[in-house]
Amino acid sequence: MEEVGPEALEGMLGGDLGPAKAMAARLLLDLTSIAGASTLVPIRHAHVSGVSVLTGGLGLERFLETLSNDPEGKVAVPTTLNAAGCDPRHHESMELPSEDFLERQWGIVQAYEQLGIQSTLSCTPYDHPGLDLEGIGCWAESNAVCFANSFTSLRTNRESGLSALASALTGLAPRWGMHLDENRRPNVIVRLTTTPSDSTRWSIVGDIIGRNLDRGVSRPLGAMPYIICPNSNIDLASKKALCAASANHGVPMLWLSDEGKVVPVGYVPIDLQSSVQNIQIDADDIEERLAELAPTTPVSRIVIGCPQADVGEVREVASALMPYIAAGRRLEMNRVWLFTNRALLPQIEEEGLNTVFEEAGVQLLVDTCPEVVPYDRKSVQHLLTNSMKAEHYLTSGLNSIHTSVTDIPDCIEHAFSEDRPVPGIISEKKRKEQSYALDDGKKVRAGTGVKFIAKRLTSQSSWTLSGQGLVTQAPITWLGYVDRFDGTITERGHPLEGSTVADTILIMPKASGSTVAPYVLMELAYRNRAPKAVLLTDICPLTIPACSLLNIPCAVGFKREILTAFRTGDSIKVISNGDDVEVVRTE
Numbered sequence: 187m188e189e190v191g192p193e194a195l196e197g198m199l200g201g202d203l204g205p206a207k208a209m210a211a212r213l214l215l216d217l218t219s220i221a222g223a224s225t226l227v228p229i230r231h232a233h234v235s236g237v238s239v240l241t242g243g244l245g246l247e248r249f250l251e252t253l254s255n256d257p258e259g260k261v262a263v264p265t266t267l268n269a270a271g272c273d274p275r276h277h278e279s280m281e282l283p284s285e286d287f288l289e290r291q292w293g294i295v296q297a298y299e300q301l302g303i304q305s306t307l308s309c310t311p312y313d314h315p316g317l318d319l320e321g322i323g324c325w326a327e328s329n330a331v332c333f334a335n336s337f338t339s340l341r342t343n344r345e346s347g348l349s350a351l352a353s354a355l356t357g358l359a360p361r362w363g364m365h366l367d368e369n370r371r372p373n374v375i376v377r378l379t380t381t382p383s384d385s386t387r388w389s390i391v392g393d394i395i396g397r398n399l400d401r402g403v404s405r406p407l408g409a410m411p412y413i414i415c416p417n418s419n420i421d422l423a424s425k426k427a428l429c430a431a432s433a434n435h436g437v438p439m440l441w442l443s444d445e446g447k448v449v450p451v452g453y454v455p456i457d458l459q460s461s462v463q464n465i466q467i468d469a470d471d472i473e474e475r476l477a478e479l480a481p482t483t484p485v486s487r488i489v490i491g492c493p494q495a496d497v498g499e500v501r502e503v504a505s506a507l508m509p510y511i512a513a514g515r516r517l518e519m520n521r522v523w524l525f526t527n528r529a530l531l532p533q534i535e536e537e538g539l540n541t542v543f544e545e546a547g548v549q550l551l552v553d554t555c556p557e558v559v560p561y562d563r564k565s566v567q568h569l570l571t572n573s574m575k576a577e578h579y580l581t582s583g584l585n586s587i588h589t590s591v592t593d594i595p596d597c598i599e600h601a602f603s604e605d606r607p608v609p610g611i612i613s614e615k616k617r618k619e620q621s622y623a624l625d626d627g628k629k630v631r632a633g634t635g636v637k638f639i640a641k642r643l644t645s646q647s648s649w650t651l652s653g654q655g656l657v658t659q660a661p662i663t664w665l666g667y668v669d670r671f672d673g674t675i676t677e678r679g680h681p682l683e684g685s686t687v688a689d690t691i692l693i694m695p696k697a698s699g700s701t702v703a704p705y706v707l708m709e710l711a712y713r714n715r716a717p718k719a720v721l722l723t724d725i726c727p728l729t730i731p732a733c734s735l736l737n738i739p740c741a742v743g744f745k746r747e748i749l750t751a752f753r754t755g756d757s758i759k760v761i762s763n764g765d766d767v768e769v770v771r772t773e
Contacts, residue, residue: 206259232354236347238271238558245708262357326350329430335439348731372412396435491525492576517547582666663699696726741767
C-alpha cells in the first residue's frame with residue numbers, strides 16, 4: 187500500500203465504516219492538517235497505551251465504551267497493548283485497594299480485544315519475540331518510542347494512546363515528524379566521561395540529561411541527544427533504562443557513540459555545532475544523583491522492572507538472590523515485586539529462573555508495570571526501585587508514594603534487611619526539583635488588540651469565546667501532574683503549580699510526559715473542568731486528540747512570542763474564523 191492523500195479518509199469520516207473509524211478519521215485529519223502533512227503513510231504496527239484504570243480513568247472507560255459497541259470497529263494492522271494495572275494471576279496477593287478495580291480493569295482489556303487488539307499487556311513491545319521492527323509504526327508508550335527510533339529500524343512519532351488507536355483503526359498515520367529524515371537530527375550533545383556500569387546508572391544518565399535541558403530552546407519534536415561515551419556497546423537493559431528515563435523529559439530519539447566517532451553521515455560534525463546545547467556528565471554526577479535518591483528510611487516494598495524486565499535483568503535479580511537462598515533465607519510476601527513481559531515467560535521458565543523466585547519469595551508479575559499499579563497505602567509508604575521512570579511516576583499524583591532508587595544488587599540487599607517501615611514516621615528526603623524559569627521574568631506584554639494567529643482544527647466549526655488566560659512557557663504534564671478531578675496543576679516547581687486549567691484559555695507550547703495524557707483531558711471535559719480553549723505553539727499529539735474528539739476549542743502553530751505576550755489572568759478573546767484563529771487581549 188502506498189501513501190495516500192487525506193481524501194482517502196473521507197469515506198470513513200462520513201461513517202461508511204462505522205462510528206469508531208469515523209472518530210479515528212476525524213482525529214487523523216485534524217493531525218494531518220495541523221502537522222502540514224500532505225499525505226498519510228501506511229503503518230506496519232501500532233502499540234496502544236491507556237490500559238490501567240489508574241492511568242486511563244473515567245476518560246478512557248467512557249471512550250472505550252463508545253468504541254467497543256461498534257461491530258465494524260476493528261483495527262486494520264497488527265496492534266499490541268500496553269501494561270494493565272495488575273497481574274490477573276496474583277490480583278488477590280497484590281492487595282488492590284478497590285473492590286471493583288479488577289472488574290473495571292478487565293472490562294478495559296476486553297473492550298480493546300473487541301477492537302481486534304492483541305492483549306500483550308507489555309510496555310516493551312520491542313522485546314516481543316517475532317515483532318517486525320521496520321518501516322513506519324505508530325507507538326504510544328514513551329520508552330518504546332525512544333527505543334524504537336534509537337535502536338531499531340522502526341520509525342514512530344511520540345503518539346498518544348488516542349492517536350495510536352486512530353492509526354490502528356485506519357492503518358494510516360500522517361507523514362510528519364520522526365518519519366522524515368530531516369527531523370531525525372541531534373539537537374543536544376552529551377559527553378560522558380565514564381561508561382555507566384549498570385542499567386540503573388544509565389537510567390540516572392537519562393534523568394540528568396532531561397533535568398539539564400535548556401527549556402528556553404524551541405525543540406518542537408523534543409530534545410534528541412547525541413551521547414558520546416568511552417564504550418557505547420551496552421546491553422538491552424541499559425538501552426531500555428536510558429530511553430525510559432530520557433523519555434520522561436520528552437526525548438523521542440537519541441544516539442549513542444564511542445568517543446572519537448563523529449555524528450552519523452549527513453549531520454554536522456559535533457565540534458562545529460556551536461549553537462547546540464552541550465551537557466557533560468561525569469562519574470561523580472551520576473553517583474551524587476544516586477546518593478540523593480538513596481533510601482534513608484525503611485522501605486515497604488521493592489519494585490523492579492520499569493520498563494518490564496528483559497531476560498537479562500531477570501537473570502541479574504536471580505543472581506543477586508542466590509547467596510540469600512543458599513543461606514536458607516526467604517522474603518516475606520510482597521516484599522519484592524519483579525515485573526516482566528509475559529512473552530518472555532517461556533524462556534524464564536526454561537532457564538528455571540521462576541523457581542529461584544519461588545524459593546526466595548519474590549513475586550514475579552506479568553501484564554503490569556510498577557507505576558500503573560494502585561498500591562494499598564496502608565502497607566506501602568515507601569518504595570525502592572532501580573528505575574528513574576518508575577520514580578518519576580510513582581512520586582507523581584498517580585500514586586504520590588515516596589520512592590527511592592538504587593541498583594538491583596542493592597535493591598535485593600534492602601529486601602533482606604531486618605528494617606521494616608514504621609507507619610507515620612517516614613519523611614521524604616529533600617530532592618532536587620525540576621527547575622523552570624519564571625514565566626513572567628522576560629515578558630513583553632501584548633497591547634490591547636494585538637493579534638496572534640494560528641490554525642484551528644479542521645473538525646471544529648467557527649467559534650468565538652472570551653475568558654481568563656492561563657499562560658506558561660513550560661509544558662504541562664497531564665498524567666500525574668494535573669488533578670483529573672478538578673484540573674489543578676500539582677507539579678512541584680512548575681510556574682503554574684496550584685493553578686487550575688478549568689474554564690481558562692490555556693496557552694502553552696505543548697504537553698509533556700505520558701502518552702496516556704489525552705484521557706486526563708477527556709476526563710476533565712466529562713467533569714466540566716476542562717479549559718475553555720487550548721492554544722499551542724507546537725504540534726502536540728498528547729493534547730490535540732482530546733480536543734478533536736470532545737470538541738474542546740483548540741488552535742496550533744502560534745509564534746512563541748504568544749507565551750511572553752500574555753500573562754496568566756489576562757482577559758483574552760479567541761475568534762475562530764475560517765481556517766485561522768485570532769487571539770487578542772481585551773484589557
